[in-house]
Amino acid sequence: xxxxxxxxxxxxxxxxxxxxxxxxxxxxxxxxxxxxxxxxxxxxxxxxxxxxxxxxxxxxxxxxxxxxxxxxxxxxxxxxxxxxxxxxxxxxxxxxxxxxxxxxxxxxxxxxxxxxxxxxxxxxxxxxxxxxxxxxxxxxxxxxxxxxxxxxxxxxxxxxxxxxxxxxxxxxxxxxxxxxxxxxxxxxxxxxxxxxxxxxxxxxxxxxxxxxxxxxxxxxxxxxxxxx
Amino acid sequence: xxxxxxxxxxxxxxxxxxxxxxxxxxxxxxxxxxxxxxxxxxxxxxxxxxxxxxxxxxxxxxxxxxxxxxxxxxxxxxxxxxxxxxxxxxxxxxxxxxxxxxxxxxxxxxxxxxxxxxxxxxxxxxxxxxxxxxxxxxxxxxxxxxxxxxxxxxxxxxxxxxxxxxxxxxxxxxxxxxx
Numbered sequence: 578x579x580x581x582x583x584x585x586x587x588x589x590x591x592x593x594x595x596x597x598x599x600x601x602x603x604x605x606x607x608x609x610x611x612x613x614x615x616x617x618x619x620x621x622x623x624x625x626x627x628x629x630x631x632x633x634x635x636x637x638x639x640x641x642x643x644x645x646x647x648x649x650x651x652x653x654x655x656x657x658x659x660x661x662x663x664x665x666x667x668x669x670x671x672x673x674x675x676x677x678x679x680x681x682x683x684x685x686x687x688x689x690x691x692x693x694x695x696x697x698x699x700x701x702x703x704x705x706x707x708x709x710x711x712x713x714x715x716x717x718x719x720x721x722x723x724x725x726x727x728x729x730x731x732x733x734x735x736x737x738x739x740x741x742x743x744x745x746x747x748x749x750x751x752x753x754x755x756x757x758x759x760x761x762x763x764x765x766x767x768x769x770x771x772x773x774x775x776x777x778x779x780x781x782x783x784x785x786x787x788x789x790x791x792x793x794x795x796x797x798x799x800x801x802x803x804x805x
Numbered sequence: 806x807x808x809x810x811x812x813x814x815x816x817x818x819x820x821x822x823x824x825x826x827x828x829x830x831x832x833x834x835x836x837x838x839x840x841x842x843x844x845x846x847x848x849x850x851x852x853x854x855x856x857x858x859x860x861x862x863x864x865x866x867x868x869x870x871x872x873x874x875x876x877x878x879x880x881x882x883x884x885x886x887x888x889x890x891x892x893x894x895x896x897x898x899x900x901x902x903x904x905x906x907x908x909x910x911x912x913x914x915x916x917x918x919x920x921x922x923x924x925x926x927x928x929x930x931x932x933x934x935x936x937x938x939x940x941x942x943x944x945x946x947x948x949x950x951x952x953x954x955x956x957x958x959x960x961x962x963x964x965x966x967x968x969x970x971x972x973x974x975x976x977x978x979x980x981x982x983x984x
Binding site: 597612614618621622660664665672676678786790797 | 940942949956963966970973
């Protein structure tokens with residue numbers, strides 16, 4: 578389909594708008610929260626966090642395949658997914674910080690240093706910032722190789738960040754895979770799934786576009802080198 | 806952009822704790838009531854009742870009285886009665902911040918002083934009930950802005966890259982799809 582990419586992007590955008598309507602207008606201030614209005618960040622904070630994990634896992638996959646067979650596609654995939662992981666990671670971290678400040682209060686810096694979920698997520702994000710900066714230089718095979726090794730470290734960082742709130746010292750709530758998952762109010766579930774699906778489609782749209790640009794750039798560079 | 810970053814930092818680092826003041830000096834209004842016998846009462850209060858924050862009225866009264874009571878009743882029906890303490894000359898009562906849920910202007914507070922032999926004095930004070938905007942709304946909008954800024958900035962980044970490529974290759978818009 579000629580416009581399938583655009584269709585995906587627009588559908589994702591509309592779903593996120595639907596989530597906002599649902600979270601901000603349809604449902605009132607949340608009960609049992611110190612900051613009942615800031616709780617509305619939940620509908621986009623959680624999806625952006627999950628998409629960040631997805632993006633960084635794709636970097637891990639792409640890096641592993643590149644190290645295995647030097648596939649140009651895998652390298653592009655890892656590079657493009659890193660950028661999106663950074664973007665969605667920023668959304669998750671920043672929105673989480675606002676929510677945390679409203680709900681828990683206290684000093685943000687000390688929370689980031691003492692809460693293992695926050696600390697490991699920030700560390701993971703900074704790691705991929707490092708990857709992004711490193712990739713921002715002429716792309717020799719050595720750069721690609723080193724970047725792929727760096728990208729592979731997500732194999733450790735992603736599960737560490739995701740599981741830290743379960744096994745390490747953390748105030749961060751855990752819902753998925755716990756008893757609380759079943760007790761989620763239906764209104765929360767609808768908003769959450771809509772936001773998650775919306776962000777997933779936006780991710781696919783942006784990723785697809787970025788991959789296309791990267792391919793064009795590489796093709797042009799190749800052509801330039803061939804023509805001397 | 807710098808201003809926005811500065812705003813974000815100030816917003817995040819600012820403390821959201823507010824202390825309630827129960828001192829006479831913090832009260833914006835003062836009302837003196839002279840009884841027939843020359844005895845004087847002075848009432849200190851804030852004429853704005855902020856929903857969510859306890860509201861206090863402090864009063865000075867003649868010492869040595871033990872059987873007298875003073876009652877405070879809002880026109881909405883909410884009331885409290887205080888019995889004089891002979892050992893004190895100043896006392897206070899409070900109404901919970903959750904006593905009201907909506908804004909009310911010119912709300913009347915009936916104050917009645919009653920002695921052992923019946924009513925000794927009555928007067929009316931007027932206050933306004935204010936509904937302050939929720940403190941966490943700022944954080945909600947701050948957090949929501951983050952999503953749109955991030956997606957918008959990345960879309961702009963992609964758009965610039967496309968334009969750059971287009972300029973380099975001299976491709977027309979229609980030819981892009983062929984690649």
